[in-house]
Amino acid sequence: MSQAADGSRDLTLTGVTKEYADFTAVKSLDLTVPQGEFFALLGPSGCGKTTTLRMVAGLDTPTTGSITLGDLDITYAKPYQRPVNTVFQNYALFPHLTIFENVAFGLRRKGVKNVAQPVEAMLELVELTSQARKKPTQLSGGQQQRVALARALINQPEVLLLDEPLGALDLKLRRAMQTELKRIQSEVGLTFVHVTHDQEEAMGMADTIAVMNAGVIEQMGSPVELYDNPRTAFVANFLGRSSLMAATVKEVTSEYVKANMHGTVVSIPIERAHVREGSAWVGIRPEKVLIAAAGTPIDAPGNHIEGGIVTDVNYVGVSTEYLVRMPWGQEIGAFAQNTGHQDILPVGSQVDLSWRPEFAFLLDSDEDPNAGKEEQA
Amino acid sequence: MSDVVAPRRRGPSVAAWLLLPGAIWLALFFVVPFYSLVATSLFDPNGSVLSGYEVTWHFANFSDALRDHWRPLVRSLVYAGIATSFCLVLGYLLAYAIAFKAGRWKTLLLVMVIAPFFTSFLVRTLSWKLILADNGWVVDALQAVHVLGPEDRLLATPVAVIAGLTYNFLPFMVLPLYASLEKIDLRLIEAAQDLHANPFVAFFKVTWPLSLPGVAAGTMLTFIPAAGDYINAQLLGSPNERMIGNIIQNLFTTTGDYAAAGALSVILMALILVLIMTWVRKAGAEDLV
Amino acid sequence: MNPVSRVGRWIGDHLVLAGGLLVLVYLLVPNAIVVLMSFNDNSEARNVYAFQSFTLDNWLNPCKPSGLCSALGTSIQISLLATVVATIIGTMVAFALVRHRFTGRKAANVLIFLPMAAPEIVLGSSLLSLFVAVGLGGRLGFWTIFVAHVMFCLSFVVVTVKARLGGLSENLEQAAMDLYANEAQTFWKITFPLVFPGILGAALLSFSLSFDDFIITNLNAGQTVTFPMFVWGSAQRGVPMQVNVVGTLMFVIALAIVIVGEVQSRRRQNTLA
Secondary structure (H helix, E strand, C coil), rough: CCCHCCCCCCEECCCCCEECCEEEEEEEEEEEEEECEEEEEEEECCHHHHHHHHHHHCCCCCEEEEEEECEEECCCCHHHHEEHHHHECCCCCCCCHHHHHHHHHHHHHHCCCCCCHHHHHHHHCCCCHCCCCCHHHHHHHHHHHHHHHHHCCCCCCCCCEECCCCCCCCCHHHHHHHHHHHHHHHCCCEEEHHHHHHCHHHHHHEEEEEEEECCCCEEEHHHHHHCCCCCCCCHHHHHHCCCCEEEEEEECCEEEEEEEEECCCEEEHHHHECCCEEEEEEEEHHCCEEEEEECCCCCCCEEEEEEEEEEEEECCCCCEEEEECCCCCCCCEEEEEEECCCCCCCCCCECCCCCCCHHHHHEEECCCCCCCCCCCC | CCCCCCCCCHHHHHHHHHHHHHHHHHHHHHHHHHHHHHHHHEEECCCEEECCCCCCCCCCHHHHHHHHHHHHHHHHHHHHHHHHHHHHHHHHHHHHHHHHHHHHHHHEEEEEEEHHHHCCCHHHHHHHHHHHCCCCCCHHHHHCCCCCCCCCCCCCHHHHHHHHHHHHHHHHHHHHHHHHHCCHHHHHHHHHCCCCHHHHHHHHHHHHHHHHHHHHHHHHHHHHHHHCCCCHHHHHCCHHCCCCHHHHHHHHHHHCCHHHHHHHHHHHHHHHHHHHHHHHHHHHHHHHH | CHHHHHHHHHHHHHHHHHHHHHHHHHHHHHHHHHHHHEEECCCCCCCCCCCCCCCHHHCCCCCCCCHHHHHHHHHHHHHHHHHHHHHHHHHHHHHHHHHCCCCCCCHHHHHHHHHHHCCHHHHHHHHHHHHCCCCHHHHHHHHHHHHHHHHHHHHHHHHHHHHHCCCCCCCHHHHHHHCCCCCCHHHHHHHHHHHHHHHHHHHHHHHHHHHCCCCCHHHHCCCCHHHHHHHHHHHCCCEEECHHHHHHHHHHHHHHHHHHHHHHHHHHHHHCC
């Protein structure tokens, strides 16, 4: 990478593979995390994200490949020899040391003489000043999480690794801690690498997300990019929900790819079409699908499909989630915002569906349309 | 680029160094001695400390030892078996009470279970001489309610020896039982009662099966030392209650008949191993090892 | 609730607890007798093991019976030495078994278990066979007892430390390494302090096992006399009441150690709670 030459401290993984006796956890991974970014590794359990994190931390070494921080090769450096710190999944706070000593641990190892001042400042940042003399077991889960964060941050690492740091907290606390983490990251400006299986957590916090599955990165990009323009069925299904419908490419223009979907010709913007010929999957997010009783005009120009029958209605307050059986037998999701100008359609209603062409995406027919559905958190 | 050195793996070498002293100690003073014991059991029975011994593959030592000493051998297994059964009943009651009924007194009661160990085994066993003495209150009370006749005694009877064995090895039963009872999720027992099992059914269908690992460990930890013990038989019994330990001890130290003593030790060990194997397999406590 | 289960509940709550307490009484009566007998004046009837009259004499002159205090001294020396050696090498074995994967690990576990499964009489006679076979038959004494005691304490140390170490998450050590502690610092700052209670427990257990052992010791002692051997020897002629003084003292000291340890660990958990 040329950035390394101009002194930047990007974290770069090149061709990293981790093999165990009976399986390969990470397969030839290439990844660059720009300095100062909040980066999320998102994937189901067993996808290799934690192994990747442990290799960056130095707790595991790659079978092949290299890991560099700027121009510093840290592939085989011991954990204590690299400017990387970790917030462990279950925090791994030292039970025999006070909160103060837990936070001071890294500084003391580095031979810092006066630890009191930085430790107190750090405890203030995470709002735990009053707990300094307590032992970890006397703290609540949220407090322990903040101690783990403080203990890592105080060393001013170049990269902070977070291994499912919010997994042990209940939902409400988790959302609060997300905001907190994001605030701290923008305050201290470190590179954060956050491993999680919770897509909302990743989307809410990260600048860039890499979706991992079975040891490889399926797709990497900003949350909006990943959600709107998934390249694989796994990403389409794991990140939010998608309906994938079989189709055949008919025509490719400079702006659109047109495909025949069970007799209806639908258009997909060229930058979202990842196939140019042959059979393919047309993908659409349920909240992008408009639904109306058969024959009622839908006030949006777009791909229009008739002959659906409502098979399930799930009223969730802000919206109503429909499941519609299409003439070719497939069930497609459609979420209608409860804006008040449409009555709820009962099960059995004849309906038409429609969506704007720019919201659809087109995937290779080799993709497994169910990939990522079961793993979804 | 800094120098990249592939790391040395923390491999068997560290483990080997850690194991080495312990392994050597056990090899020299446990494995080799056992081999030596087997060799001793095959000595020419005519050897003596003065003339020296010779391994003559004299298998007749075994049959001779069995012929001469089968009574104490069987007695040892029977006494140990009875004491173990008593330990199981009493130990289960105590362990159950501590695990489920003691509330905040749990720790205190557990300390009380191990408290007997704080005083020397022999000194405590001697106290039983006092408790069971012919003119002691236990005998007096039993005579008063005519359980014992006016001339009957407890000391120097099998009752005293078995009571002593039960007493001495009871904590070895209580501790593993407690450990496995304590792990039982109380909600399982409640669930059983919720499913219309009365407390007795709930106990035999839920609690007891879940405590089996503790039962297996406890019975082994009680039976093995009890079968090899001779202190209780010596201090609380008469020559009629002598156990195999008394015989082995005497043959080694008094008679100097090493061949017979060795043979008896090997027989005892073999019997115990067979019993453990069958028992462990039956109780499903393989993971004890 | 039907009557059967109500009766069952009552039995469960009261009879079980009462029964358990009775069993405890059975376990503890001899200790009480030992304390009582330490105040017994039996100068009149030496061979009768019964309470005669109260005296403080035994406590004031604990070393009066010849040989008692030297036997006690021998026992303490052997037990201390055996405890130190068994605790160190046993802890090393426990670390190897828990923290390292190597071929033969399973076999090593079984080897550790076997001395605990063998009756003492077998262990003792095996060692005696060996000592005789290598020509040490005439030189049994302090060192042969020491060797035997380390051998049987070793397994108990390994099992005790292993249990403590097994409950210690490797995460903590990894966290320490992540926070710039090298291998040695990680061991001394994290691993050792956290395993220490287990090691201390193992040492106390070793000491009491070693101090109390009679069967193995008796076979390998030669002319050396330990405290249990003194008791055994005097049991034939009439036990001096000072033996009960030693028993009571041991009981009190051990109880004090346990109580202090328990209070300490509670305080540690509740600091400024």
